[in-house]
Amino acid sequence: MRIKIINPNTTVSVTKLMADCARAVVAPGTEVVATSPECGPASIESHYDEMLSIPGLLEEVRQGEKIGCDGYVIGCFGDPGLQAARELACGPVIGIAEAAMHAASMLGTGFSVVTTLARTRGMAWHLAERYGMKRICRNVRAVNLPVLELEVDGTEVFDAILSECVKALAEDDAEVLVLGCAGMAGLAASIGRELGVPVVDGVTVAVKLVEALVANGLRTSKWSEYAQPLPKRYSGILSSYNLGTD
Amino acid sequence: MRIKIINPNTTVSVTKLMADCARAVVAPGTEVVATSPECGPASIESHYDEMLSIPGLLEEVRQGEKIGCDGYVIGCFGDPGLQAARELACGPVIGIAEAAMHAASMLGTGFSVVTTLARTRGMAWHLAERYGMKRICRNVRAVNLPVLELEVDGTEVFDAILSECVKALAEDDAEVLVLGCAGMAGLAASIGRELGVPVVDGVTVAVKLVEALVANGLRTSKWSEYAQPLPKRYSGILSSYNLGTD
Amino acid sequence: MRIKIINPNTTVSVTKLMADCARAVVAPGTEVVATSPECGPASIESHYDEMLSIPGLLEEVRQGEKIGCDGYVIGCFGDPGLQAARELACGPVIGIAEAAMHAASMLGTGFSVVTTLARTRGMAWHLAERYGMKRICRNVRAVNLPVLELEVDGTEVFDAILSECVKALAEDDAEVLVLGCAGMAGLAASIGRELGVPVVDGVTVAVKLVEALVANGLRTSKWSEYAQPLPKRYSGILSSYNLGTD
């Protein structure tokens, strides 16, 4: 099966990181494709950025459908455009916040999220509510580092994240930790080893969940809300989004 | 004061309808500006349409800030891009679903929404949850007419909406009715007269709520989540969205 | 239009304060009437006081109906008798806690209330729940000053309130502040200037919300729960409350 990871921001080094992490966990026979959109923001750190990442993301889903992708992962912890993507896709579409929160709920009785900037904490809380996970989300913590600084190698970033994780265990009643940014992919195992608790990276979990659903023959329901959108006139720089042209 | 109504779809007849309705209720001294974006869908009937209406909407807010608008109304019952718009705007930004639901909560103990297509019912429920109104939202009903057919003059559309309103009173325990589409602006008064209950049109209520907040000197909080987004690189057809260029 | 503000306690200096604040924000053509009841407590600082403020309040609504008031504001942060008042009134009736919380929800993602006595904090939480605002009410803080001390001029009261507001921003994840007592009317603007965040005074917001609803032709629904109460025998000191005598 072919699973497409879409990094909704345009920073390709993060895209590559996600692809590498994903390929390390998929089953034999699962192909991982990873892309960034052609248009949109270099990183997603506000509602504004998130909303403007969605046109590029949706175009990537549309292209994915043309080459027969079996499922999709949205590689940003805000799960941008998840519902619109489900309208376009035949197979399953899973966001990395969604995947991480659901997985965390099966490993302990409560989790804390460690994310980048304080101003995005509300988005994580909103997703927790949307996925029915608010009751077990114990806290959303921010290391207050911009998304793109996560890429800088070295121990400083790692230590900042680790330090919030330690506090989450001590102060939040959390039993599981969730890394709240795609750019943290690759750190879960080492933090988990350090702390002796499960640390969930949404990217690799999401890929495996898509694999699980596809293996079960399960696809997005087209009954009602996620039915294919109707073709209609689109104007201006978005005129190509008219699905009637497919 | 100057209030800008942004119709997130590109159908200008609806924009004009909203402007006319709004001008009939504002106080002396309140100027109403109404626009449609240059890019995006002709109507909003899916998550896909909704997400793709947001870039154009945000551009309109950005332009509005340049000319000193005091507040904004988002004229689509899905309240697309509301939070991103709040990041951009200094003054208040109110969605018409938000306005209508809050107003309805002050007029009776429960309301039903009457909207256009069944597939958008879930969006209205989601907004009811987001605004804390799920507990008094008794039902979301659809007349199953496409958004743009509302524009067609004549009694057929009116009768279809009226008929669902009658059912809402009889079957839903609703005491107040909410019209769930900007294209229904202008029908509230006549349906209200017919049925003897309050019928809320989000457009005119939203305009008055913006007026109320501005008159109180209240603006969007820039403390934390709705702070101004940071400038950063934007690519492709969205490259002009880099706020560093303002 | 004519809006009646009813201060449910009998301290007329507070009534006058509310009227002055309200008159400063209403539109041209809106007349503000403000009264205190003839019977009841001098201040409201317990459930006992609150319940005993309601007979006087309801009499004021009844008199208001006789002279054709278009809407009402209940000027106490406990919103006493709100639902009973709605049964009596044709036009809208809005409580100042209700108004403040709804307004706050449109200006930020969370608010804290700063009220007078700690023992009344539970009432504010209950109202937050009733209005669907519990999920965004981050805290209810008390300055622990009796209601009538708010009237004493000078900086001490102001500083006590300001100090709790500062803590709310620093500790509660609040983005908006709500003043939780009618006697704090008039302080919102100066605290807002000091802190650079929206500070909501329920009195002036409530007056503008009534104005907004009336301008939209919206009145209290008489369908079901808020229908006019039936005339019946009333005994003792409340015998005049039999509506059959109107």
Place this chain on the structure above:
Amino acid sequence: MRIKIINPNTTVSVTKLMADCARAVVAPGTEVVATSPECGPASIESHYDEMLSIPGLLEEVRQGEKIGCDGYVIGCFGDPGLQAARELACGPVIGIAEAAMHAASMLGTGFSVVTTLARTRGMAWHLAERYGMKRICRNVRAVNLPVLELEVDGTEVFDAILSECVKALAEDDAEVLVLGCAGMAGLAASIGRELGVPVVDGVTVAVKLVEALVANGLRTSKWSEYAQPLPKRYSGILSSYNLGTD
């Protein structure tokens, strides 16, 4: 021990009915006192009636304290003035809706309420929410008979109530039935025999719950919200409510 049942309306035949039912279930050594207030409505069928029943009710609690009552039952399914009464009383105060709903929750996985007038259904739902019982309250049904018609002897009233009870079992997924009016006291046993399910009358259950709490030495907490109200000036027909005169 001495338990005072306060019927918040002034119809003494209902007061007598409650006393008779209560005396049939109390333990040896428990004295039941039952009264109606001197002022207020003859029946409670609206928020207006409910609010105006509270001054008389609170006076009865105050008198009860003077003669050393150990606990109180508020004998109206709206539980009027419950929190204010708790401020006045040293011992426990329990409302009959509160008692009935809590008891029902221990006898089955869901209950339906059968009450008098449709317009009061919202009050029962609100109480269910307040007591944490909304999740197991399956429905609130109305027989649409005025409260005082319950007193009329004969099978018509009984049949109307029984008929709604039958529907509750068949349509609501209810396993327990709750009689939603003090005037239905005395019918629970016969309806229960007829239907073979538990039918809860709040009056007799409330009396036994007060007895249970008092036997455990448990009294109303005076820590914070239910502390004794402070003396203060009361005006007009309510001037005697100043607690400083006690």
Place this chain on the structure above:
Amino acid sequence: MRIKIINPNTTVSVTKLMADCARAVVAPGTEVVATSPECGPASIESHYDEMLSIPGLLEEVRQGEKIGCDGYVIGCFGDPGLQAARELACGPVIGIAEAAMHAASMLGTGFSVVTTLARTRGMAWHLAERYGMKRICRNVRAVNLPVLELEVDGTEVFDAILSECVKALAEDDAEVLVLGCAGMAGLAASIGRELGVPVVDGVTVAVKLVEALVANGLRTSKWSEYAQPLPKRYSGILSSYNLGTD
């Protein structure tokens, strides 16, 4: 009437303690029977222990039915097997956590639980949710003493519990305290005296609640979920649990 208290663990000294406390509060004519099961754990401090206490508990209910017990109390703060016991019993079955939380809700606006081990705090929270009490459960605190150490006489245990109770009043906004372990039966009165707030012991309250329900003629509903289980083949060490052999 005859009420059976079942201590789900096999430590008979605790069983005796519960019986003594219960006998001190029941009405004349109420007989208290108290037992421990023949099989199962010596104390309940994990989900594992709790689940393995249930077979013995259910056997005790089955035996109780044979001798005509009128109602049951499950004497462990996890309320193990409550729903299964209700299927077996004709009369009411009440858990001590259930009883304590419901009683606490009638005595103040919020309560904190003080329990033994930190790892069982989640169970108390889960029960609070199940009983609709999560909204007024302010905290669940642990003294971090194993259950069986509560039996050791002396002031050390008492002081540890008292100390958490003091913190609950100071830090949690609690107005009522709930002792979260059957082994704490007998301490409620002295802690209550010390602190001047109601302290609820679930054992004695549960016995009185069973008494209250039975006095009202109320039994477990056999309509749907709590109907008697069907006889069927049971294997191995549990083969005697086939109800067809009764």
Place this chain on the structure above:
Amino acid sequence: MRIKIINPNTTVSVTKLMADCARAVVAPGTEVVATSPECGPASIESHYDEMLSIPGLLEEVRQGEKIGCDGYVIGCFGDPGLQAARELACGPVIGIAEAAMHAASMLGTGFSVVTTLARTRGMAWHLAERYGMKRICRNVRAVNLPVLELEVDGTEVFDAILSECVKALAEDDAEVLVLGCAGMAGLAASIGRELGVPVVDGVTVAVKLVEALVANGLRTSKWSEYAQPLPKRYSGILSSYNLGTD
């Protein structure tokens, strides 16, 4: 990796069915072990049956740990003993109701469960609440067939289930269907084909979710609530459950 499916009832034909279905979906290299306990009920159709299935289930987990199983599936839609099993297991443990509901939440905006007996509907609702899925669980429907009749071959059972599925789509606003019994494993694909919507079988999804978590290196958190239970005296027929003997 080795995944153990534990059928908590003793009917081995169902165990074999689950194993067959699971083996059809696992990745190369995943070994599926499936067992029934030696003690307990032949089918699970009440709380009584469910509670008595748990000792046998826990023994199976304990044995699984001895042979190094990497994860577990609990093969009954009540997810019996899930939390206790997590205390015993190092790897992940997933219930089939849990797996099915989480998967369904990723495929549509709402699901209905179709289960066997009406009396077990409440259990499914309770699990939906526990997993945060109540808000998207649209209905729980029963075909009213005993569990063991599902095994009987032929179209009658299939038609009964299909018929409820059809109603769920037409009446419940469901977009996804969940089969609410392990004995329905194997029917999902054919019902899905018939109706054109995703139909989720918890058994095969749970196996894949365990696989996904294990592939990510994620194990049950031993921090706090799911820590290994302490050894202690166990009596009677359960004496071997003392973990000190391991």
